[in-house]
Amino acid sequence: MPDDSSLVLHPTSLPAAFFPASTPASFSRADFGPDFHWGAACAAYQVEGAWQQQGKGPSIWDEFTRRPGAIKRGEHARVSTDFYLRYEQDLDLAQSLGLTDFRFSVAWSRVLPEGTGALNRRGLDFYDRLVDACLERDLRPWLTVYHWDLPLALQQRGGWANRAVVGWLADYAQVLARHLGDRVQHWMVLNEPMVFVGAGHALGIHAPGRRSLPGFLAAAHHATLAQAEGGRALRAALPGTARIGTTFSCSHLTPARPGHGPSEAATRRADALLNRFFVEPTLGLGYPTAELPTLGWLLRRYQQAGDQERMRFDFDFWGVQNYTREVVRRAPWLPLLGAALVPAAKRGVPTTEMGWEVYxxxxxxxxxxxxxYPGAPELVITESGAAFADYPQGGRVPDVARRAYYQAAIGQVLRARRAGVPVSGYFPWSFTDNFEWAEGYRPRFGLVHVNYETQERIIKDSGRWYGEFLGGAVVEAAAQRVASATPAQGS
Known part of the structure; x- marks a missing residue:
C-alpha cells in the first residue's frame, strides 16, 4: 500500500486549519431549514466515458488529451468512471446517502456532434434517461449547460475566440431546454468561465491549449456575453418555474503584507480579475476596469455598441465554487495584473493534493x-471540496481529512446563513472520484472511491459521514477543536 500520511490522520492529528474557530460550535442539517438543497456534483467529460459512442462527436478535451505531455501520466477520459453506462448505480449510491439534489453537465458534442445543426437523438436520449433516473430517486436534477467540453468542430471555427460562439451557446441551451425543461428546474449556463478561458486561452494548460493574450481577451468577452445570452435563451424557452443560474470560481484573497499599500493594491487587482470579472457585468456594472485600466483598454477591441447591456442578465441564483484562499504579493514585472499568488507550499500551511491551502x-x-452586491441573487455553493490521497483499507476508505474539511466547510455555510447571506444549497465536488483535467486521475475529490481498473465503487468515510449528517447527525465542532489542539498519540 502506498505510504500516505492522510491514512493515519485522526482528529487529534489534524491541524487546526481543519477546525477554524469561526465554525459554529455544533450544528445539524435541521439548522439549515427544510428547503436547503443538499447535493453533489459531477461533469460530463470527467465521468461519462463513452467518448465516441452512439454518435457523439469529439470535444476539445478529446483532442487535447492526445497531445504528448498535456495530461499528467498521459491519462485521458475515454472511459473514466463509465458514468454513461453506470449512472443508475451511481444515482443509487446518491440516493442511499440521502442527497436531495444531483448536479451534472451535458456533453455538447454528444447532443450536437458538430456543435450546431443536426441533433444526435441517441445522445439526447441518454440525458432523458439520466433526468428520469434522478427523479425516480427523488433527486432534483441540476443541469450545467457548458462545463468546458466545447465541440471540436466549433473550435475549428474559432471556438471561444469567435464571437459567433455566443449564438452557438444560446442555440444549444434552447435545444436542451426544449427537450429536458419539462423535468429540469435548475439550470446553470457556464461552469467557471475564468478557469476555462484563463487556463485554456492564456496559460495553455487546459483545452484548447492556447497561450495568447488577444485570444484570452476575446474568449473572456465572448464568454461574458454567452453567459447572459444563454440565460436569456433558457428563460425564453422555460418561462414558468425554471431557476436559471451560472457559476463562478472564486478564492478569498489576502495580501502577503497586510497594511502595505502596494501589496493591498495588488490584491485588489487580483480580486478584480479572479473574483469580479464575470460577476459584475451580469449586474450591469461592466467589467471592473477601475482596478485594471489596461485590461479595460485592451478589451475595447472586442466590444461592440450595446455589449454592456447584452452582458447583463438577472440570474435567479449564482453558483459559488470555492476551494481555498490565495495570498497575493506585488509583482510589478508581470504585465496587466502586477500581482502574483504566493504558493501555499511556500507559506507553511496545510494543503490538499492540488497544492491548495486548507482554508x-x-x-x-x-x-x-x-x-x-446590490441586486445579488440567491447563492448556492455548487462546488466545494478537497483532494487527498486515500486508499481502500479492509473494504473502507478512511479519508479523515476530507471528512474534517466538509464538516468545517458546511459550518462556514451555516455561519454565512446566520449572518443573513441568502445561501440555499451545498454541493460537494465531487460525488465520485473522476478525471481531474490536466491532473489526470491522481487527485481524488470524491465522496465515493472509484477503482478505475475494475470500476468498483466504495463510499468513503467522508461520504458515510455526509449521509449521516443528512440523516440528522450533529457536528460537534467545538469538541473537535479541542481535540485538534491535543497532542496526537500514536499518529
Whole structure:
C-alpha cells in the first residue's frame, strides 16, 4: 500500500486549519431549514466515458488529451468512471446517502456532434434517461449547460475566440431546454468561465491549449456575453418555474503584507480579475476596469455598441465554487495584473493534493463578498471540496481529512446563513472520484472511491459521514477543536 500520511490522520492529528474557530460550535442539517438543497456534483467529460459512442462527436478535451505531455501520466477520459453506462448505480449510491439534489453537465458534442445543426437523438436520449433516473430517486436534477467540453468542430471555427460562439451557446441551451425543461428546474449556463478561458486561452494548460493574450481577451468577452445570452435563451424557452443560474470560481484573497499599500493594491487587482470579472457585468456594472485600466483598454477591441447591456442578465441564483484562499504579493514585472499568488507550499500551511491551502473560512468570505452586491441573487455553493490521497483499507476508505474539511466547510455555510447571506444549497465536488483535467486521475475529490481498473465503487468515510449528517447527525465542532489542539498519540 502506498505510504500516505492522510491514512493515519485522526482528529487529534489534524491541524487546526481543519477546525477554524469561526465554525459554529455544533450544528445539524435541521439548522439549515427544510428547503436547503443538499447535493453533489459531477461533469460530463470527467465521468461519462463513452467518448465516441452512439454518435457523439469529439470535444476539445478529446483532442487535447492526445497531445504528448498535456495530461499528467498521459491519462485521458475515454472511459473514466463509465458514468454513461453506470449512472443508475451511481444515482443509487446518491440516493442511499440521502442527497436531495444531483448536479451534472451535458456533453455538447454528444447532443450536437458538430456543435450546431443536426441533433444526435441517441445522445439526447441518454440525458432523458439520466433526468428520469434522478427523479425516480427523488433527486432534483441540476443541469450545467457548458462545463468546458466545447465541440471540436466549433473550435475549428474559432471556438471561444469567435464571437459567433455566443449564438452557438444560446442555440444549444434552447435545444436542451426544449427537450429536458419539462423535468429540469435548475439550470446553470457556464461552469467557471475564468478557469476555462484563463487556463485554456492564456496559460495553455487546459483545452484548447492556447497561450495568447488577444485570444484570452476575446474568449473572456465572448464568454461574458454567452453567459447572459444563454440565460436569456433558457428563460425564453422555460418561462414558468425554471431557476436559471451560472457559476463562478472564486478564492478569498489576502495580501502577503497586510497594511502595505502596494501589496493591498495588488490584491485588489487580483480580486478584480479572479473574483469580479464575470460577476459584475451580469449586474450591469461592466467589467471592473477601475482596478485594471489596461485590461479595460485592451478589451475595447472586442466590444461592440450595446455589449454592456447584452452582458447583463438577472440570474435567479449564482453558483459559488470555492476551494481555498490565495495570498497575493506585488509583482510589478508581470504585465496587466502586477500581482502574483504566493504558493501555499511556500507559506507553511496545510494543503490538499492540488497544492491548495486548507482554508474553509474562504467559503464564508466569498459568500459575504458576493451577497454584498446590490441586486445579488440567491447563492448556492455548487462546488466545494478537497483532494487527498486515500486508499481502500479492509473494504473502507478512511479519508479523515476530507471528512474534517466538509464538516468545517458546511459550518462556514451555516455561519454565512446566520449572518443573513441568502445561501440555499451545498454541493460537494465531487460525488465520485473522476478525471481531474490536466491532473489526470491522481487527485481524488470524491465522496465515493472509484477503482478505475475494475470500476468498483466504495463510499468513503467522508461520504458515510455526509449521509449521516443528512440523516440528522450533529457536528460537534467545538469538541473537535479541542481535540485538534491535543497532542496526537500514536499518529
Amino acid at each position: 474553509p473560512e474562504s467559503i464564508y468570505e466569498m459568500l459575504t463578498q458576493y451577497a454584498a
